[in-house]
Amino acid sequence: xxxxxxxxxxxxxxxxxxxxxxxxxxxxxxxxxxxxxxxxxxxxxxxxxxxxxxxxxxxxxxxxxxxxxxxxxxxxxxxxxxxxxxxxxxxxxxxxxxxxxxxxxxxxxxxxxxxxxxxxxxxxxxxxxxxxxxxxxxxxxxxxxxxxxxxxxxxxxxxxxxxxxxxxxxxxxxxxxxxxxxxxxxxxxxxxxxxxxxxxxxxxxxxxxxxxxxxxxxxxxxx
Amino acid sequence: xxxxxxxxxxxxxxxxxxxxxxxxxxxxxxxxxxxxxxxxxxxxxxxxxxxxxxxxxxxxxxxxxxxxxxxxxxxxxxxxxxxxxxxxxxxxxxxxxxxxxxxxxxxxxxxxxxxxxxxxxxxxxxxxxxxxxxxxxxxxxxxxxxxxxxxxxxxxxxxxxxxxxxxxxxxxxxxxxxxxxxxxxxxxxxxxxxxxxxxxxxxxxxxxxxxxxxxxxxxxxxxxxxxxxxxxxxxxxxxxxxxxxxxxxxxxxxxxxxxxxxxxxxxxxxxxxxxxxxxxxxxxxxxxxxxxxxxxxxxxxxxxxxxxxxxxxxxxxxxxxxxxxxxxxxxxxxxxxxxxxxxxxxxxxxxxxxxxxxxxxxxxxxxxxxxxxxxxxxxxxxxxxxxxxxxxxxxxxxxxxxxxxxxxxxxxxxxxxxxxxxxxxxxxxxxxxxxxxxxxxxxxxxxxxxxxxxxxxxxxxxxxxxxxxxxxxxxxxxxxxxxxxxxxxxxxxxxxxxxxxxxxxxxxxxxxxxxxxxxxxxxxxxxxxxxxxxxxxxxxxxxxxxxxxxxxxxxxxxxxxxxxxxxxxxxxxxxxxxxxxxxxxxxxxxxxxxxxxxxxxxxxxxxxxxxxxxxxxxxxxxxxxxxxxxxxxxxxxxxxxxxxxxxxxxxxxxxxxxxxxxxxxxxxxxxxxxxxxxxxxxxxxxxxxxxxxxxxxxxxxxxxxxxxxxxxxxxxxxxxxxxxxxxxxxxxxxxxxxxxxxxxxxxxxxxxxxxxxx
Numbered sequence: 003x004x005x006x007x008x009x010x011x012x013x014x015x016x017x018x019x020x021x022x023x024x025x026x027x028x029x030x031x032x033x034x035x036x037x038x039x040x041x042x043x044x045x046x047x048x049x050x051x052x053x054x055x056x057x058x059x060x061x062x063x064x065x066x067x068x069x070x071x072x073x074x075x076x077x078x079x080x081x082x083x084x085x086x087x088x089x090x091x092x093x094x095x096x097x098x099x100x101x102x103x104x105x106x107x108x109x110x111x112x113x114x115x116x117x118x119x120x121x122x123x124x125x126x127x128x129x130x131x132x133x134x135x136x137x138x139x140x141x142x143x144x145x146x147x148x149x150x151x152x153x154x155x156x157x158x159x160x161x162x163x164x165x166x167x168x169x170x171x172x173x174x175x176x177x178x179x180x181x182x183x184x185x186x187x188x189x190x191x192x193x194x195x196x197x198x199x200x201x202x203x204x205x206x207x208x209x210x211x212x213x214x215x216x217x218x219x220x221x222x223x224x225x
Numbered sequence: 226x227x228x229x230x231x232x233x234x235x236x237x238x239x240x241x242x243x244x245x246x247x248x249x250x251x252x253x254x255x256x257x258x259x260x261x262x263x264x265x266x267x268x269x270x271x272x273x274x275x276x277x278x279x280x281x282x283x284x285x286x287x288x289x290x291x292x293x294x295x296x297x298x299x300x301x302x303x304x305x306x307x308x309x310x311x312x313x314x315x316x317x318x319x320x321x322x323x324x325x326x327x328x329x330x331x332x333x334x335x336x337x338x339x340x341x342x343x344x345x346x347x348x349x350x351x352x353x354x355x356x357x358x359x360x361x362x363x364x365x366x367x368x369x370x371x372x373x374x375x376x377x378x379x380x381x382x383x384x385x386x387x388x389x390x391x392x393x394x395x396x397x398x399x400x401x402x403x404x405x406x407x408x409x410x411x412x413x414x415x416x417x418x419x420x421x422x423x424x425x426x427x428x429x430x431x432x433x434x435x436x437x438x439x440x441x442x443x444x445x446x447x448x449x450x451x452x453x454x455x456x457x458x459x460x461x462x463x464x465x466x467x468x469x470x471x472x473x474x475x476x477x478x479x480x481x482x483x484x485x486x487x488x489x490x491x492x493x494x495x496x497x498x499x500x501x502x503x504x505x506x507x508x509x510x511x512x513x514x515x516x517x518x519x520x521x522x523x524x525x526x527x528x529x530x531x532x533x534x535x536x537x538x539x540x541x542x543x544x545x546x547x548x549x550x551x552x553x554x555x556x557x558x559x560x561x562x563x564x565x566x567x568x569x570x571x572x573x574x575x576x577x578x579x580x581x582x583x584x585x586x587x588x589x590x591x592x593x594x595x596x597x598x599x600x601x602x603x604x605x606x607x608x609x610x611x612x613x614x615x616x617x618x619x620x621x622x623x624x625x626x627x628x629x630x631x632x633x634x635x636x637x638x639x640x641x642x643x644x645x646x647x648x649x650x651x652x653x654x655x656x657x658x659x660x661x662x663x664x665x666x667x668x669x670x671x672x673x674x675x676x677x678x679x680x681x682x683x684x685x686x687x688x689x690x691x692x693x694x695x696x697x698x699x700x701x702x703x704x705x706x707x708x709x710x711x712x713x714x715x716x717x718x719x720x721x722x723x724x725x726x727x728x729x730x731x732x733x734x735x736x737x738x739x740x741x742x743x744x745x746x747x748x749x750x751x752x753x754x755x756x757x758x759x760x761x762x763x764x765x766x767x768x769x770x771x772x773x774x775x776x777x778x779x780x781x782x783x784x785x786x787x788x789x790x791x792x793x794x795x796x797x798x799x800x801x802x803x804x805x806x807x808x809x810x811x812x813x814x815x816x817x818x819x820x821x822x823x824x825x826x827x828x829x830x831x832x833x834x835x836x837x838x839x840x841x842x843x844x845x846x847x848x849x850x851x852x853x854x855x856x857x858x859x860x861x862x863x864x865x866x867x868x869x870x871x872x873x874x875x876x877x878x879x880x881x882x883x884x885x886x887x888x889x890x891x892x893x894x895x896x897x898x899x900x901x902x903x904x905x906x907x908x909x910x911x912x913x914x915x916x917x918x919x920x921x922x923x924x925x926x927x928x929x930x931x932x933x934x935x936x937x938x939x940x941x942x943x944x945x946x947x948x949x950x951x952x953x954x955x956x957x958x959x960x961x962x963x964x965x966x967x968x969x970x971x972x973x974x975x976x977x978x979x980x981x982x983x
Contacts, residue, residue: 011570012478014393018663021680050661052391055478111386111656112970142658144390173970199660204794205677206660 003222005215006033006043008073008089010064014051015198019086022198023047026215035067045082045126045218046073048089050142050196060103060145061091070096082126082218083190087143090182090192099183099192100158101150106143107175113142115207116195117169118181122162125188126221130213137210141173141181141195148176148183148194158183165191227538228266230593237263246273252607259601267539267587267594271602274505274543275512278769281606284735285767288745291752292762300724301761303426308349308501310763311426312725314789316684319426321353322418324363324690324729324785326768330472331413335380340388340475342415344547347392348501351484352550354427354491355419358662359676360389362399362415363690363729363783364653367408369645369965374403377411379966384475385415386656391477392484395665396657397674397688400783403645404694404825409773414729414783418688420678425491429500430518431553431579436497438514438524438577439559440507441566442483442549446532449473449506449545479548479571486569487550493565495558502549508542508602510551511577515585516603518553523586524577526594538589553579611735613742622699625832627818633871633896635947641900642875643957644826645965647868652962652969666793670876672715672864677793685793687721689786692731693867694779695820696835701743702750705782706838709754710904711866712786717847718862718907720797720854721788726755728765728784733777735769743780751782757840760786797854799863800880801936806860807916808885808934810870811846811923812906816897822867823900842905845928850907852922858915865906871899873908878941879955887934887943895946910936 005023009016009032020030031043040046054063064070070092077083077098085093093099106112117138120131131137150158155178158164165182172179174194182193197211226232241263243253248269256264256272264272278284293305302319303311309323327342343360350357362385367374389396394417431438449472490496498518500510507529515522526538532546554562559575566573580586585602587595616622631637641647650669659668666685667675673689691711697704709726716723728751733740755762771778790796818824819833853859863877878884889898911919923930934944942948963969 012391012481014391014481014661015663018661021663051393052478052481055391055476055481057478106970108968108970110383110969111390111658113655113658113660114970140660142390142660171970175970196660199663202663204666205663 003219004029004031004043005045005047006031006040007047007049008033008035008069010035010053010067012051012053012055013049015086015196016049016051018198019047019049022201022211022215025201026212026219028215028219033069035069038068038072040072040076044222048083048085048092050087050089053088053092061088061095064092065095074098077190080187080189082221084127084214085192086196086198087194090194093190093192098190099185100154101148103145103194104147104149105145106147111144112173113140114173116141116173118166118195119169120166121164122184125165125184125191127191127214127217128165129221130217136169138207139195139197139200139211140207143174143194146174146176146194148180150177166193227589227594230265230596233263233265239263241269243269243273246270247277248273252276260597265594267542268597270539270543271508271595274508275602276606278735280505280509282767283607284609284611284769285744286608287610288748291748295752295755295761297761298759301763305762305764307428308352311353312763312787313423314684314686316679316682317423318420318678319423320418320420320686321350321355322416322727322787323349323764324414324416324727324783325766326729326731327413327415328410328731328768328771331381332377332411334472335377336384336387337472337474339381339384339413341473341547342413343385343388344475344477344480345503346415346417347394347480348503348550350417350419351487352427352499352501353419354425355421356488357394357417357419357484358664359397359674360394360415360417361397361674361688361690363692364400365402365404365407365412365781367403367411368405369403371408373408381411381413382653382656388475388477390658392481393661395659395661395668397659397665397668397676400690401650401653404779406694406779410771410778412731412771412781416690416785418686427491427496427499429514430498431514431520431522432518433497433555434579434581435556436579437554437556437559437575438522439552439554439562439573440529440549440576441486441552441571441573443476443479443546444530444532444572445541445544446546447536447540447544450540450543473545473547475547482569482571483548483550486566486571489565490562493561495562496552496554498553500551502551504545506543506545511585512599512602514551514553516599519583521580521582521584522577523580523588525588527590528574528576530572530574538594611741612738613745614738615742616739622832623834627824627833628828628830630894630896633899633946635949638871638947638949639957641823641826641868641871642954643961645961646822646826647872648961649959651959652966655969666796667719667798671799672718673788675719675793675796683792683794685790687716687719687788687790689715690783691715692781692783694781695825695831697747697782698779698831699820699833699835701746701780703835703838705747705750706754707835707904708782708784709751709758710838710840710843711864712784713758713760713843713847714864714907716786716788717850718797718864720795720851721790722851723758723760723786723788723847725787726760726762726784728762728782729768730765731768731771731778731781731783733772737777740777747780747782751784754840758844795854797859797862799877800861801877801883801885801910802860802881804883804937806910806912806936807932808887808936809909809911810906810931810933811849811909811928812842813903813929814893814898814901814906815903816893817901817903821900821902836902836904839905845926846905846907849923849926849928853919858911858919859909860912861910863908865908866902869900869902870908874941875954875958877908878951879958882939882951883936884938884940884951885934886937889933889943890931895943
């Protein structure tokens with residue numbers, strides 16, 4: 003199973019996403035922003051970082067990268083896509099997911115180990131968790147405050163499309179404590195915290211993040 | 226009109242504003258003697274920059290030579306003199322690391338000053354051929370509740386985060402210290418470490434006639450003009466921050482692309498020499514590459530990409546615009562270099578070439594505006610043996626008696642752990658990405674940052690910086706040694722073997738004989754201690770003129786120690802891991818509260834003498850900690866320093882919420898045992914099964930230890946002295962900075978769990 007990790011100019015956690023996919027047992031294919039070919043990968047990760055320096059608006063320029071139309075088309079066809087942090091912002095800018103990520107409530111970049119409650123364990127990226135399970139993975143962002151209009155938020159919650167909620171404190175003021183969401187089909191997931199930084203006991207707060215990557219491998223095998 | 230060489234030759238008597246550029250009368254006369262004419266406007270700017278204190282080390286050079294006399298050991302591949310020292314760490318890898326100051330820019334413009342401090346040190350590391358893999362920031366501010374601290378601290382912290390986070394470099398440690406001596410002159414030091422294959426080391430020399438001089442990176446603008454010659458090489462006057470255009474403006478995104486492009490260029494072995502553009506910009510890069518190569522060079526300034534088309538040659542030479550590198554490339558390799566730059570969206574421009582002879586000629590639309598022997602700029606600057614005198618108030622300071630010692634109580638402990646210098650730094654470090662790149666094994670609040678270099682073997686490094694300005698004020702010789710001893714101890718506490726040193730020497734004006742004496746004493750003390758501990762100095766930085774309205778800062782040598790791990794999975798964390806383990810205090814406790822945090826925090830008292838230094842003891846202690854980590858005998862180890870045993874107990878207990886029951890031995894009063902700052906001490910927790918093996922190792926090596934209790938419960942109890950709940954301690958410890966600087970996030974998250982041991 004091949005997981006592709008896109009590198010945009012200014013991507014920072016791309017190698018971390020590659021490591022996480024590898025530790026989960028996947029074969030990793032680096033993808034380049036200026037190459038529209040997905041090289042036959044079975045799933046795609048849009049990693050964290052500051053693509054294009056976060057200029058204009060986070061993810062607003064990356065959305066126009068050459069690789070993106072291919073990814074958007076493939077995602078609409080069911081390709082599992084996980085956007086982490088900056089990747090989540092790119093997914094919102096690309097309209098694969100609703101809402102937007104804005105400056106943190108108190109305008110500070112905040113990095114801490116964060117508890118999340120997994121709310122939807124049926125997506126391509128969360129099936130290895132159980133609904134209601136509480137995990138701890140790092141969150142680190144300056145513009146991670148998830149916002150959407152009330153109707154969209156109601157719909158997301160009613161349709162079970164909230165993937166994870168912040169627990170034990172909301173690090174950025176996200177509406178309704180939403181940390182991650184998915185599309186109707188459950189193949190596209192955007193998550194503000196960083197599961198790829200909780201895949202080894204040596205370097206993270208534990209290995210709670212590995213499940214995102216093992217989930218997608220299982221989903222692909224089951225196909 | 227542009228002042229050309231031709232023009233200068235015909236108008237030799239024209240008056241020039243050398244004093245405004247920071248040059249002395251005799252320095253100006255010397256420039257004229259070197260050139261045999263008056264300098265052009267551009268040459269004058271170049272000499273003023275290269276001969277500034279910041280670039281030439283003219284006041285410090287005679288003292289820094291001692292660092293060169295320290296035995297190098299067998300790991301040093303590149304020593305002082307290049308952009309950063311390089312150390313062999315085995316497995317075919319080398320690391321390069323250095324700490325630098327960006328004090329004055331950060332006072333004038335906190336966010337950009339601090340941000341470009343990171344940018345500058347990162348380019349120093351990159352230019353050696355290394356991939357930067359971590360940063361750290363030792364910071365000093367005025368009183369925590371002073372209005373100017375409120376002005377500068379949030380911006381400085383946000384600037385460090387803003388730049389470092391966007392570059393994708395984990396910030397794994399550093400310091401935050403408050404003291405009124407830094408009120409008008411905060412210290413913003415920045416450290417970076419990079420790693421490279423040993424055979425990828427790059428040097429700066431421009432050689433090979435016909436080779437092309439390529440400018441990579443950002444366009445050149447009017448920012449940062451006068452940064453090093455005026456801003457960094459003079460003191461602030463009472464009217465406070467002005468001169469904001471002298472501060473550069475950072476663009477971390479461009480730097481990130483520049484890093485990736487340069488590393489790809491290095492890997493393909495496409496450059497003959499490379500130099501970053503930092504303070505002193507193009508002036509420094511052109512001069513140093515040609516001087517180092519003993520080559521001639523011609524540079525066409527009209528080819529330099531500009532942000533503002535109206536810039537004149539002097540401005541282009543003096544600009545400190547960030548995110549630029551200068552590479553020397555063979556004509557054959559030029560197309561490949563340009564192609565890699567284009568791939569990463571980095572502007573690359575051939576602006577000159579290496580030529581025969583020994584002169585650096587800078588042309589503006591074909592006419593020479595500079596024609597000099599570059600060595601006269603880079604190496605022949607003035608060297609001063611400044612007058613020195615022992616501070617007149619030192620005897621009185623050293624003999625001042627301490628305030629009466631109080632009883633050790635719960636209230637005293639809570640007051641101390643909440644005091645500005647001992648309280649939790651969470652508010653600061655949560656604004657830094659500490660884990661990007663996925664190799665951070667230990668970071669704040671640990672004693673040292675530990676970063677893995679190899680996923681295959683576990684090879685890794687530890688780094689800590691320390692420096693106590695109060696100790697150095699009371700005794701600069703001992704204070705500098707204590708700074709080294711503490712950083713050394715911090716590194717060893719994690720289990721790493723200390724192998725090398727970098728330093729950032731922050732002092733007042735070198736023209737003040739009392740400051741110069743402090744500097745001389747501190748460098749002498751540091752050099753002797755580095756020899757004793759077998760940790761050579763690989764490089765560093767001197768920052769003078771740190772004073773406001775004539776009052777110098779406390780002399781603040783910040784010392785960084787690099788340690789090495791064969792396998793980072795053996796690292797020892799600082800927090801108690803589990804209940805029922807034995808607490809041992811390694812080393813000797815004496816009645817040493819001169820210059821202590823207790824005297825300062827509760828009485829604003831600075832007097833007496835700092836704790837005694839015993840480098841032999843530090844060495845033995847280090848060996849014991851390294852062996853204990855390698856053989857898996859230690860569950861935790863935490864260095865004792867500011868705030869003494871009490872602070873160490875609190876921090877180790879709060880790390881994972883594991884409490885302790887402590888029984889202090891008879892002898893010294895509980896207050897002295899808890900708050901004395903005697904050096905050479907570490908608090909360790911040991912599983913009962915390892916206690917005998919560990920204590921036998923200590924006694925075999927002659928290291929005294931005291932069994933002071935066990936880890937237990939969720940309170941910190943010092944028998945017959947005090948008992949305090951960990952939650953209450955945590956609240957006291959963590960509330961101070963948010964109360965001063967505002968909440969960081971909407972709600973308080975639960976305390977994070979420290980990483981579990983395998």
